[in-house]
Amino acid sequence: MNLVILGAQWGDEGKGKVVALLSENYEVVVRYQGGSNAGHTVVINGEKFILHLLPTGILHPHTVGIIAQGMVVDLELLVKEIKEIESKGLRVRDRLFISDRAHLVLPYHKILDSLLERKGKIGTTLRGIGPAYMLKYARKGIRVCDLWDKDRFYSLVKDNLEFVEELCKKVYCENFELKIEEVVDRSLENFEEVKDCVIDTSQYLLEKREGILFEGAQGTLLDVDIGTYPYVTSSNSSALGLSAGTGLPPKFFSKAKFYGVSKAYTTRVGEGPFPTELKDSTGELLRERGGEYGSTTGRPRRCGWLDLVALKHAVRLNGLDGIILTKLDVLDAFEEIKVCVAYQLEDRIIENFPASLTLLEKVKPVYKSFEGWKESTYGAVDRREIPKKAWDYINFIQEYVGVPVVMLSTSPEKDKYLWLEEESYEGANIG
Numbered sequence: 259m260n261l262v263i264l265g266a267q268w269g270d271e272g273k274g275k276v277v278a279l280l281s282e283n284y285e286v287v288v289r290y291q292g293g294s295n296a297g298h299t300v301v302i303n304g305e306k307f308i309l310h311l312l313p314t315g316i317l318h319p320h321t322v323g324i325i326a327q328g329m330v331v332d333l334e335l336l337v338k339e340i341k342e343i344e345s346k347g348l349r350v351r352d353r354l355f356i357s358d359r360a361h362l363v364l365p366y367h368k369i370l371d372s373l374l375e376r377k378g379k380i381g382t383t384l385r386g387i388g389p390a391y392m393l394k395y396a397r398k399g400i401r402v403c404d405l406w407d408k409d410r411f412y413s414l415v416k417d418n419l420e421f422v423e424e425l426c427k428k429v430y431c432e433n434f435e436l437k438i439e440e441v442v443d444r445s446l447e448n449f450e451e452v453k454d455c456v457i458d459t460s461q462y463l464l465e466k467r468e469g470i471l472f473e474g475a476q477g478t479l480l481d482v483d484i485g486t487y488p489y490v491t492s493s494n495s496s497a498l499g500l501s502a503g504t505g506l507p508p509k510f511f512s513k514a515k516f517y518g519v520s521k522a523y524t525t526r527v528g529e530g531p532f533p534t535e536l537k538d539s540t541g542e543l544l545r546e547r548g549g550e551y552g553s554t555t556g557r558p559r560r561c562g563w564l565d566l567v568a569l570k571h572a573v574r575l576n577g578l579d580g581i582i583l584t585k586l587d588v589l590d591a592f593e594e595i596k597v598c599v600a601y602q603l604e605d606r607i608i609e610n611f612p613a614s615l616t617l618l619e620k621v622k623p624v625y626k627s628f629e630g631w632k633e634s635t636y637g638a639v640d641r642r643e644i645p646k647k648a649w650d651y652i653n654f655i656q657e658y659v660g661v662p663v664v665m666l667s668t669s670p671e672k673d674k675y676l677w678l679e680e681e682s683y684e685g686a687n688i689g
């Protein structure tokens with residue numbers, strides 16, 4: 259059966275660890291949206307890997323990795339990432355496929371990203387992601403397949419540069435110095451390194467049919483359509499992005515399992531509403547215990563209690579079959595643990611995640627409180643290592659969102675996890 263692993267919050271839920279673990283049993287691992295804004299961390303025997311563009315599953319020597327058409331690819335960073343992994347003795351290029359339809363991220367996208375941030379800050383990763391999708395949908399994007407034809411590529415870059423230069427000059431009164439020859443030559447050099455990996459990846463996946471794991475980047479609340487717009491990323495980072503991002507028909511996914519990864523609390527990086535954010539010493543403790551600093555930018559992550567209103571939104575709109583709950587161990591030290599079960603606005607109770615920023619910015623979380631277990635769950639791999647009070651917390655989460663917690667993660671190490679029997683869940687939905 260094919261498996262889809264998605265972020266169920268605002269990204270950084272621990273997808274990297276989970277995918278690295280679960281992809282052991284799959285032949286193909288696919289990234290299908292976003293780009294190098296992702297930072298997926300895996301710790302294997304104490305050694306840390308952070309993947310930005312490659313699917314995390316590529317760390318197994320037997321898996322085929324796919325960069326599908328919905329991604330925006332910075333070839334400069336991709337080649338660097340490939341070489342870093344290859345320098346550790348792991349072959350990459352003979353089992354990596356890159357879609358010929360994927361769009362490129364070029365240096366001027368990054369310049370534009372930082373200029374756009376000056377007016378209306380989103381707190382992006384400055385990796386050029388928004389502008390690359392912006393030009394894609396304006397039908398000015400440049401795709402991997404365009405690199406096969408040097409003259410065509412040159413003229414596309416020339417058009418893009420003129421357009422972006424003018425935009426920057428007129429809107430931001432900024433000139434930038436980018437020489438077309440440098441952009442083109444550098445891109446062609448990078449392309450030379452990976453050109454043998456370029457294929458029509460949707461054809462490949464259609465023929466493969468089974469044994470495929472789809473690795474989401476970012477998270478549901480960063481999805482451009484169902485997230486906290488405009489404080490989102492520029493792709494469909496929920497299940498909505500699967501079909502367009504892979505180039506596979508929606509039917510292809512009808513038998514797949516969909517699991518959403520959620521921390522036992524909540525974090526977000528960048529700007530935007532975050533109803534359960536804690537700006538006090540409790541939030542600080544979550545950040546310190548969870549090591550909550552961005553894998554891509556190093557920024558401190560904003561931290562807060564688990565928001566079940568938001569998580570249920572993710573469960574419903576992704577059609578999740580289960581939750582993979584990570585970083586339970588981070589909560590080991592707390593006297594009291596809270597979860598948000600509704601939002602309150604004056605005397606109104608809101609139970610569905612609102613679209614409106616006006617609401618999201620004003621609502622106050624309604625909390626249910628749990629007594630902390632105050633015992634270490636770090637590295638737990640057996641049910642008996644999880645205290646009763648932690649089970650109360652986990653059971654409440656699954657009952658509220660209406661799907662089971664199928665796996666618990668208790669350490670950054672790939673092999674520290676508990677797989678929970680799906681059958682043991684009774685499916686009561688009290689939310």
Ligand code: GDP
Binds near residue numbers: 301
């Ligand atoms: P991703 O973007 O969803 O892959 O998540 P990131 O890699 O950006 O951030 C998750 C962080 O939490 C990484 O530093 C992981 O090593 C770490 N991590 C993942 N699972 C666990 C866990 O169960 N416990 C602890 N303490 N850390 C974890």
Ligand code: IMO
Binds near residue numbers: 269296
């Ligand atoms: P992974 O895959 C967390 C956030 C940025 C910013 C917003 C838009 O590691 O979970 P962008 O650069 O995409 O235009 O920034 O989205 N963001 C992420 N936050 N994890 C990520 O990826 C993210 N990718 C983008 O911080 O708020």
Ligand code: MG
Binds near residue numbers: 270271298299
């Ligand atoms: Mg991350």
